[in-house]
Amino acid sequence: MIQSRYKLIPQFTLKDEEGKDFSWTNLLGRYTVVYFYPKANTPGCTLEGIDFTRLLDEFNGNVIGISPDDCKAIASFKSKKGLRVKLLSDPDKIVAEQFGAAKDGKLIRSTFIVDPWGRIRREWIKVSVNGHAEEVLEEYKRIIEKDQTLNDDILVRRAFRGIRPDPVEDEKIETLLKAAQLAPSCMNKQPWRFLVVRTKENLEKLHSTLSEGNYWMKQAPVMLIVYTDDELGCQLSDRRNYSLFDTGTAVGLLLTQATQMGLVAHPVAGYDPVKIKEIFGLNGIIITVIAVGYWGNLDILNEKHATIELGNRIRKPLEEVAKFI
């Protein structure tokens, strides 16, 4: 199954109002509300069904009610009360247990917002019905809106130079590398390699290879030498060198992870790659060196860099790099 720190929905199949199988895979690729209710036709459950039905369009039709009632009971409940939500029968409360909506064989009225990857993004256990559907809708919309927005760590990231010399723990660097390592690669070859330089002695050796314009990197407590080689990745027809491309993808993930963690990660090309290979005994292509550290040391920057640091970000208009056909 997929990996996540969120609780994931169980891989269930239940019967619906018509006695047909309904699989958990129907929830994938969609934002869905799954609610568990104790018994069809009782007052609270009726009100809850009516409330979710009334708001169903705003939930994009994706509301599923699950109860221990049998298929016949939920079919009659649905038609009698004019419900439009999908109803499923979970007679043994097994799925309810898996969601955490039943304990010691007793169903607990509960609601879950499930995202397109099956992650439970929000849960309400022991629900009180009044106004509940409205509260769920508000949260449902909030989650979708946040997800559909340009990632703020991607947006805020810049090639910042004003790095403080304060140390960065190895544990944090490991998290960056784990993010990089989760990149896809051609034939899953994972052609990226990292040398994490963070002792004073080794940093000083690396400083000697930097171009003059990269004076600011000497403040960085950690630098990552990123390298690869042709034989580490796929080399395919028509000049497709996946060693370099895949390593770039891994660095893309690393940069976003660093920004989320409040770390500057600034990749540069201004260094002597041959000298780096000599000093550190590396082979292949030294494709970038990434300076890592905390931001805020703006006083070290020369005038030009100080202006860039807080200036506007310059990018080509989208239509210059992309075309829709």
Next chain:
Amino acid sequence: MIQSRYKLIPQFTLKDEEGKDFSWTNLLGRYTVVYFYPKANTPGCTLEGIDFTRLLDEFNGNVIGISPDDCKAIASFKSKKGLRVKLLSDPDKIVAEQFGAAKDGKLIRSTFIVDPWGRIRREWIKVSVNGHAEEVLEEYKRIIEKDQTLNDDILVRRAFRGIRPDPVEDEKIETLLKAAQLAPSCMNKQPWRFLVVRTKENLEKLHSTLSEGNYWMKQAPVMLIVYTDDELGCQLSDRRNYSLFDTGTAVGLLLTQATQMGLVAHPVAGYDPVKIKEIFGLNGIIITVIAVGYWGNLDILNEKHATIELGNRIRKPLEEVAKFI
């Protein structure tokens, strides 16, 4: 200034207890609590100062109290009450106004959690002092813990194949491309190019170039042809081809953005690049084709792919790709 959807702290300089300048840049690279209080030595403000002082170590020492009092007053307040938080003097309430902690010249007791990029991640306007510092600490820890965790969209992402044919709006594809476009590149050359294929006719043309194993891509409502060429990016000494590397970085950002939006984005190498260039009139290196769409269409997969889809993710151990020195 940096771009963000969060409100950013103003670029202020205020005098501290010793009459020394204190710049907003001291907040960068750190998680800081900034609280505004009306008047030194009054009961509520004293209690608030004492509470934040008591919890100061848990805030990593990063708590700043700002009031309209002059430097002498805050110095005496600090020593008399044994406060250890940093106090700043904002006599004209200008910084308070900029934060949103003053209105019509009147200071409103308020607290802000500022992250390492100067983003205001949480605010309390009109604070009631009792138990407030504890509440702020809880939120402060929650934000840091979340930020320091491996990004869940990076973690959950897989090269999923079970794509539903449901259409994906151009607007969403534009958001993906905007994320890609925010990647860094050597000399800011932005060497990546995207052809977004989403009409039936053009998709069918593209299908004819796919390898047999990529049958599942025929379900995808959108495919991105990603290409570049040597002269679009830096070509530096020792085989450093930044066209490919930078395009990879851009794709790394795009994949994370897609996952956040609930979209599968699966880059493949199994296609005929020469045929793609002929059909669509492109030049250069067709480095990948990315299938985009919603997940959950698992029934279309052959047995091998169905197993992989929900199987374990295989990666080399970290020590095979990274070394700390």
